[in-house]
Amino acid sequence: MPRHLILALLCLLSLAGVARAAEIDSMTHTDMLAAARGTEVRWHMWGGGDQINAWVDTYVAAEVGKRFGIKLVRVPMDASVFVNKLLTEKAAGKGTGTMDLLWINGENFKNARQAGLLFGPFLDRMPNFKAYYDPEASRFDFGFPVDGFEAPYGRAQFVFEYDSAKIKNPPRSFAELKAWILANPGRFTYPQPPDFTGSAFVRQVFYATTGGHSQYMQGLDPAVYAANAPKTWAWLNEAAPALWRQGKTYPKDAAALDTLFARGEIDMSMSYHPAHAQMKILEKTYPDTVRTFVMQEGTISNTHFTAVPFNAPNKAGAMVVADFLMSPEAQLSKYLPANWGDLPALDMKRLPADMAAAFAAVDLGAATLPADALAAAAVPEIPSEYLELLEKDWESNVLDR
Numbered sequence: 001m002p003r004h005l006i007l008a009l010l011c012l013l014s015l016a017g018v019a020r021a022a023e024i025d026s027m028t029h030t031d032m033l034a035a036a037r038g039t040e041v042r043w044h045m046w047g048g049g050d051q052i053n054a055w056v057d058t059y060v061a062a063e064v065g066k067r068f069g070i071k072l073v074r075v076p077m078d079a080s081v082f083v084n085k086l087l088t089e090k091a092a093g094k095g096t097g098t099m100d101l102l103w104i105n106g107e108n109f110k111n112a113r114q115a116g117l118l119f120g121p122f123l124d125r126m127p128n129f130k131a132y133y134d135p136e137a138s139r140f141d142f143g144f145p146v147d148g149f150e151a152p153y154g155r156a157q158f159v160f161e162y163d164s165a166k167i168k169n170p171p172r173s174f175a176e177l178k179a180w181i182l183a184n185p186g187r188f189t190y191p192q193p194p195d196f197t198g199s200a201f202v203r204q205v206f207y208a209t210t211g212g213h214s215q216y217m218q219g220l221d222p223a224v225y226a227a228n229a230p231k232t233w234a235w236l237n238e239a240a241p242a243l244w245r246q247g248k249t250y251p252k253d254a255a256a257l258d259t260l261f262a263r264g265e266i267d268m269s270m271s272y273h274p275a276h277a278q279m280k281i282l283e284k285t286y287p288d289t290v291r292t293f294v295m296q297e298g299t300i301s302n303t304h305f306t307a308v309p310f311n312a313p314n315k316a317g318a319m320v321v322a323d324f325l326m327s328p329e330a331q332l333s334k335y336l337p338a339n340w341g342d343l344p345a346l347d348m349k350r351l352p353a354d355m356a357a358a359f360a361a362v363d364l365g366a367a368t369l370p371a372d373a374l375a376a377a378a379v380p381e382i383p384s385e386y387l388e389l390l391e392k393d394w395e396s397n398v399l400d401r
Contacts, residue, residue: 041317133350159299291366306325
C-alpha cells in the first residue's frame with residue numbers, strides 16, 4: 001500500500017478512537033444501556049471466596065443478563081496482578097485491553113489512579129449512586145480521594161471469631177488479647193501480611209499500641225511512623241513465641257486461617273467480613289457455637305469499590321454492571337448471609353420505606369454482631385502509605401527477626 005494511503009488510514013483510525021472516547025465521555029445512562037445490550041463484560045476480581053464467586057456467577061450474572069442483555073464473565077485475579085497487567089499495557093500503548101470491570105480498593109486503587117490506569121470520572125452518571133448513596137461516605141478510599149473513579153460496592157469491618165463453647169469471656173482489648181495468647185500457647189495466629197486479613201490485623205495492633213487512628217488521617221508522617229511502629233513490632237514479637245507453631249511460620253492467607261479454626265487447631269480467628277462466621281456456620285464449616293467480637297479500641301472498616309480500566313473494551317457495559325451492583329436490590333441480595341453477608345454501602349436513610357424494611361428484616365444470624373454495635377466501634381482505615389510501610393516492615397521486624 002502506498003505510504004500516503006497508510007498515513008491516511010492511521011489518521012482515520014486515530015480520529016475514530018478519539019470519537020469513541022468522546023462518545024463514552026458524553027454518554028448518558030440511557031445511552032450506556034443501549035450500547036451495553038448484547039455485549040460481554042469481563043469482571044476481574046479476587047477469586048478466593050467460594051460463596052462470593054457463586055453469588056457473582058449466579059445472581060449477578062443472571063440479573064444483568066435478564067435486565068440489560070449483558071453476558072457477565074468473572075475472571076479471578078488478585079488486584080495487584082491486574083494493576084501490574086494494566087501498567088504493562090499502558091507502557092506498551094495498548095489502547096484496548098481485555099478487562100472491563102475491576103473489584104478494587106486501597107493501595108491498588110491509589111497506585112492505579114496515580115498511574116492513569118482508570119477510566120473516569122464516571123460516578124456522577126450512575127443513577128443508583130445519585131439516588132441512594134451519601135457522596136461523603138465514599139469520598140476516600142484508604143485516605144485517597146476517589147474523585148468519581150470508583151463506584152461503591154460494599155462495606156467491610158474487622159471482627160474476631162471464637163468458639164463460645166471453648167472461650168466464655170473473649171478478650172476485649174489488645175492488652176487482654178496478648179495476655180490470652182501467652183496463657184494459651186499455640187492457640188492463636190494470624191495470616192501473614194500482605195494477606196488482606198493478616199495485614200488488617202497488624203493495622204489493628206498498630207492503632208491499639210500507638211494511641212488510635214486519628215493521628216494518621218492526614219496522610220503519611222514519616223516521623224510519626226518511625227516513632228510509633230516499634231511499639232507495634234514489640235507487641236507482635238512479645239506474643240510470637242506463644243502463637244501457633246511458636247510464630248515461626250504463619251498461615252499464608254485467610255483461607256488457611258479458616259481451615260485451622262475449623263479443625264480446632266486454634267481457638268480464635270478473624271475476618272474483615274462481619275458475617276463471615278455466620279456464613280461458615282450456614283455451610284457447616286464452623287460449629288453453631290462460633291461468635292464474633294470487636295475490641296474496645298475500635299475496629300477498622302472500609303468501603304470497597306468497582307472501577308473501569310482506561311483501556312476497557314466495553315466501558316458502557318462495565319458502567320451498567322457497576323450501577324446495578326449499587327442498586328438496593330443487588331445490595332440486599334449481597335447482604336443475606338446465605339449469599340455473602342457483605343455490608344451494604346448505600347445510605348439507608350435514602351431508601352424507600354419498603355426497601356429499608358427489607359434490609360432491617362434480614363436475619364444476620366447469632367454469630368454476627370448487630371449493625372449498631374459494629375457502627376459504634378468502627379474506625380476508618382489508615383491511609384494506604386502507612387499500610388504499605390506496615391506490610392513491608394512486618395517482614396523484617398517480625399517474620400525475619
